[in-house]
Amino acid sequence: MPIEFNSKPGIKPGLVIYLTVGDPDLATSRDVALAAIDAGAEVLELGVPFSDPIADGPVIQRASERALTRGTRLQDVLAMAAELRALRPSVGLVVFSYFNPILRYGLGRFCEHAASCGVDGVLITDMIVEEAEEYLTQMHHNGLKPIFLAAPTSTDHRLKMIAGVSEGFIYAISRVGITGTQPNLAGDASRLVARLRQFTRLPIAVGFGISTAEHVAAVGGFADAAVLGTSIVALIEKAEPGTEAAKVAAFLQSLRQQAVPSLQTQS
Secondary structure: OEOOOOOOOOOOOEEEEEEEOOOOOHHHHHHHHHHHHHOOOOEEEEEOOOOOOOOOOHHHHHHHHHHHHOOOOHHHHHHHHHHHHHHOOOOEEEEEEOHHHHHHHOHHHHHHHHHHOOOOEEEEOOOOHHHOHHHHHHHHHOOOEEEOEEOOOOOHHHHHHHHHHOOEOEEEEOOOOOOOOOOOOOHHHHHHHHHHHOOOOOOEEEEOOOOOHHHHHHHHOOOOEEEEOHHHHHHHHHOOOOOHHHHHHHHHHHHHHHHHHHHHHHO
């Protein structure tokens, strides 16, 4: 079963918001998460801070460092998921992590605990389909949705493999490289989504570099959801202490208001 996007009639694309849990602290992460949901986020990616986030740009790297300094661990991310599930039952919750923290926690234990906390799906950035057999077994056993990354450089054969084991949605990387904002949305993104459509009916979310209303409107023309990560984490980093949640809510509300008219013009 897919994770539902576009729960609000006439609004496209859905919004997926990434947070590094524990940055700047757990209480603020919780407040930001709730504010993002109330401002229109339909799915939250709860980022597990990691000491060597090789796929992430400097903004998210710094967020991981701050969260780790605060002592944030995987169990804290799962505890937050349980709290968010109780407070906002309809939101999609995805644990976003590198494999190392999950391996240390214990794969079976992690999947069981994540399911008990109300997590919908898991995205492990460095998990490849060729090595995912045990991971997929544990995920399915616990009713969790495995979400995989698809890159513009992937062959059609590999995209078919990714589509065949993905559930919830597929995360299409808009460009080659690390996370981070960019002025323009690469044409690679629309071409990648079109290629994926040959192999799946799952929703497709586009991320890496999505940071403006124009980006979101453009993604709405060819995909189901837009993922905002670096732009959200940067807002949190720059905000005065205590204003993070309000800043993120205002940004998302403004982004929606600007993006939706652009989409109506396209239709």
